[in-house]
Amino acid sequence: MNTTHFHDNIPELHVSTLRSSSLLLQRDFDGMYNAETIERFLISSYDEFGGRITNDTYLPMFAERFARERLTALAKVEGKSTDERPVVLFLCTHNAGRSQMALGFFRELAGDTAIGLSGGSEPGNAVNPAAVAAMGEIGIDISREFPKPWTDEIVRAADVVITMGCGDACPIFPGKRYEDWQITDPAGFSIDDVRPVREEIRQRVENLLVELLAPAK
Numbered sequence: 001m002n003t004t005h006f007h008d009n010i011p012e013l014h015v016s017t018l019r020s021s022s023l024l025l026q027r028d029f030d031g032m033y034n035a036e037t038i039e040r041f042l043i044s045s046y047d048e049f050g051g052r053i054t055n056d057t058y059l060p061m062f063a064e065r066f067a068r069e070r071l072t073a074l075a076k077v078e079g080k081s082t083d084e085r086p087v088v089l090f091l092c093t094h095n096a097g098r099s100q101m102a103l104g105f106f107r108e109l110a111g112d113t114a115i116g117l118s119g120g121s122e123p124g125n126a127v128n129p130a131a132v133a134a135m136g137e138i139g140i141d142i143s144r145e146f147p148k149p150w151t152d153e154i155v156r157a158a159d160v161v162i163t164m165g166c167g168d169a170c171p172i173f174p175g176k177r178y179e180d181w182q183i184t185d186p187a188g189f190s191i192d193d194v195r196p197v198r199e200e201i202r203q204r205v206e207n208l209l210v211e212l213l214a215p216a217k
Contacts, residue, residue: 010046016111017060025064029071031175032080052125064157069117072155086212087115089158091170095120095147097128097186098164101198104135105205106143107191113213117158119150121169131186134194159210179208 009012010018025038043057046063053059088106090099099118107118130145141206150171160177165185172178181204186194214215 003110005057008051014046014056014060018063021060021067022066025071028068029075032075033071036072038067041070041141045070048141050148050207052123053146057165061146066148069132070151070153071103073117073151076157077153082113085114086159087117087157088160088162088208088212089150089155090116090118090162091120091166092163093120093122093166093169093185094124094187095149096124096126097169097194098181098183098197100127100134100145100147100161101201102162102164102205104140104147104182105202106209108140109205109209110213114209118148119146119154120147121150121166122145123149126207128186128189128194130189130191131198133191134198137191137195138198143158150168160208162208174203 022035022039022042025042026035029038031049033095042063045066048066049062050056053062072081072083073087076083076087090102090106090196092099099120104117105119105180106114110116117164127142127145127147135142152171155171155173158176160179161170163180164183165176181201183204184197187195189197
């Protein structure tokens with residue numbers, strides 16, 4: 001990756017890491033997207049987190065992971081992917097509590113049978129620590145997740161969009177299946193208060209997966 005593509009205010013250490021990330025993405029999306037497209041997604045993903053995340057140590061890692069999600073989604077939308085697994089997108093306001101717990105349950109329970117994604121209309125700066133602790137109690141680690149926005153390609157790639165409290169800010173695309181889960185926002189809650197929210201989300205995700213993965217009749 002040519003460093004001239006980066007903003008002057010990106011630290012050289014991050015430029016080096018992003019260059020390595022670009023090469024990995026180019027390898028994984030070879031035949032689908034060229035280096036210029038991959039760099040554009042990587043840089044825009046980096047910029048998205050640059051203004052919000054206080055500990056910038058993880059910025060390049062977050063940028064690569066988010067760029068990978070976006071490119072994977074775009075490949076599905078454009079018919080460049082052969083992956084036919086159903087995609088479920090969990091959306092809430094800050095992508096810090098409810099949608100992160102739902103994603104954690106979904107990935108744990110679905111395994112490789114379906115793809116889970118999450119996003120927020122107004123992404124926060126970090127995942128709710130009480131939500132991280134509550135999920136950790138039952139063996140699901142969401143500590144390495146990060147609040148991120150929804151993007152057009154990610155919403156368009158989803159087969160099911162689950163909304164939780166983002167109201168009119170949640171994206172609406174024709175032809176998508178939408179469900180609105182009325183679940184209390186655990187922002188500011190203690191771990192004791194988060195547990196009932198966690199269990200409600202667990203039940204809803206279990207029900208969703210039973211329906212989503214039921215054999216076609």
